[in-house]
Amino acid sequence: MPEAVISTVPSPTALLASLDPLLRAWLPGRRWFAGKGRPVTGLSPVAVTGLPPSPEGAPGAPAALYHLLVRVHQPPAPGAPEQRGDCYQLVVGVREVLPPRLAPSLIGHVTGGPLAGYVVYDALDDPGPAGTLLEALRSGARLGPLRFERDPDHEIRAALMPRVMTAEQSNSSVVYGDSLVLKVLRRIGPGTHPDLELPLALTRAGCARVPAPAGWITAGLPGGPWLLGVLQPYLQGADDGWELALRELAKGEDFAAEARALGRATAEVHTALARALPTVTLGHHAMARIVDGMTGRLAAAVRTVPALLPYAPGLRTAFTALGDLAGQGRTWTAQRVHGDLHLGQCLRSPDGRWSVIDFEGEPDRPPEERRMPQPVARDVAGMLRSFDYAERSADAPAPGWAETCRAAYCSGYARVAGHDPRTDPVLLRAYETDKAVYEVVYEARHRPDWLPVPLAAVRRLAAPEPVRNRPA
Template sequence: MPEAVIRTAPSPTALLASLDPLLRQWLPRRRWFAGKGRPITGLTPVAVTELPSPAPDSDGAPGALTGLYHLLVRVHQPPAPGSPERPGDCYQLVIGVREVPPTRPAPGLIGHVTRGPLAGHVVYDALDDPRPAGVLLEAVRCGARVGPLRFDRDPGHEIRTGLVPRRMTAEQSNSSVVYGDRLVLKVLRRIGPGTHPDLELPLALARAGCARVPAPVGWMTAELSGDSWLLGVLQPYVQGAVDGWELALRELSKGEDFAAEARALGRATAEVHTALARALPTVTLGHRAMARIADGMSGRLAEAVRTVPALLPYAPGLRSAFTALGDLAGQGRTWTAQRVHGDLHLGQCLRSPDGEWSLIDFEGEPDRPPEERRMPQPAVRDVAGMLRSFDYAARSADTPVPGWAETCRAAYCSGYARVAGHDPRTDPVLLRAFETDKAVYEVVYESRHRPDWLPVPLAAVRRLAAPGPARLMP
């Protein structure tokens, strides 16, 4: 990538002002936009960088790409009900500029600009366009420096040229581009400064020799005001792999048993936890530390009740899970805490064609503060997330299969125990507290992002708030 064509775009404020009215309409419709349901009151540039444009269209048709911009934009919104005032979220955008929209492929059209330096042009999400998406891979391959942007790669991995990009259609809280069915670039959407677990933990696991997590091939960062902001991670693409969510729903639709896969997933999770405990420091949580965790769970519940009033009837039962944990800590019980995945569910697991499971996406729950995501936690937090995921799958099936989630939960814990040496079910107070905290988080998340899914975590809330043995059923 020649340095001569790389330059920082002039007048970031004017450029963003040109895009402002379009982005206010376009951003809330993105799956990864966290501020749904609240008006956008302002947009401010954090960094605007002009990327080198790829070669012109081979057919020479009008409307060729006339600009390619990398934007870090802070979005200002009023806080959600019950939430404290805080700075707006910062989002990463890669925007292509054309005279007319391209026809191959259909882009994520943002709109026609009517004012400012881009007036008269069409702007769109450039990750949908193979040629601009290829610029990012080439920058990683060459170790480019583009204004504040830094593209780096592991020197032990070769990145071939000529890999054809294609955007993955299954979008979640980020966006992914696959290159030649060999590599996949995960582009983070909501970003912030500091060490990011989605690069930190896979690198640590690679050093520890853990094969359950794809080792990073390269990464994108921005250096701003002395801080490093992770923008994306490039990893090997497992061709023919299927994610655990898709596989579970497929087996459910056929009425097939999923216990063997759940057991294998439990073993894979325990292997990752064991490697993380070797690679990174662990701590012992005594009364005071555990009381803080239990109080934090109670605080999140109180905030969730304000956000989703449907939780109110179940609040006392849910709170009892956190009180029981605090009481157990007060009796002198201690627990080991370590770095964990932080948002483990079936969709974060890949099964390769040879039957091996891998864990991906280590960024943690996107709605949690970054510093909280990097704190050591009891490993059961990940276990609770996976148990909730089996429940989600069972309740999402077109034809319910009685006992499916219960069987998967038991098999997963048994597989975990076989590697870890202890069964998560032997600490029911800790497991219930973390599963309850996860279900409360899910209620808030679904209410903001996917209201149609809200009955799924609410069903778990009813179970977890129930007295006695009833809450142990999935």
């Protein structure tokens, strides 16, 4: 029997008041929640929209379905300035009884307000509500502030069975059938978002290394549009680069050929981005701002993770060396880049071809920083760090594996781009150091068990030159 349907949409304030105590307890446990370790002091609604949960009277349909944009208020992190609070996207289902299959999605039992007596849960895990989002994209729906848009050149078939991807992510992804995947952004904000901007630009430039967006969801709010989700082709049978690397490590297999192919794919993406979007020349003053940013992030990281303190002077030399080069008149070309490139952002299809996905950039960086032109060394450094992560995550020691992959990746990159990233060691070291510092803070906040991995790189990068050139 279908559940009783909640026939009216409560006011945003009343609805959030009903959910407030549950969300305060539930949100900090989410993989994608950025404010771990700090108490939630308040919630405020940005937008609340009622969604059609499924055809009326369908068995097992939720009593109601709400799309929420909620601002979460917390004390600032140590040393950080006071902030307005992050805004998160939630799709909340309401039921009288939660079936066992949805038990892992439980947010809680509501005891007060307009939803009192009901159970609420993360409805992205529920096929009916997840299908609602695809149907809205297929039909180009407008629901309150929500805008569901599609590329007319892409077919979106109806009634594709949804399933949520369970891989660890900083967002949520729903696969529809075996043809489409919807990435639902969790932490959101206003303005042009690189996760849609760059794939669209690469599609226009004819770059086949990036799946072309089939549709997208935005919210028409002040400062907007706010990007909420991107629908792209699902690369059926593709291997995640991280999982593939770990499998090859476990078997003792060489990964150099794949690393070389990844280098070529990265260079193709960079070349296409340079064709599609403006490039700039970074002189002394522009590079000084970048160096100041790196130095400031290091100082903030030391305050957050005291284990960095002994290495800070050595790490700082990577940034001062780059500033010194700029002061001597050296310039660099900057362009739009991926911004968070690592093995997990790359997929290898069954025919061996590599694709690059997830152009959101590092989620802990400010949005305006993620859209700034950067030297391509930033992406290269991210991938070099990823090889190190893979080697140190292997069950059995594999000395030299990461160094072999790093060299193969750079040589593959050079073959397409015409220049080897290793020929600018000062720039590459600065970006690799900045990335390792970022990783230390990220792991300390989200995955403390992983902290030894970037700390090992920190020790290497902070060491004098002869030591630094040895594998970490």
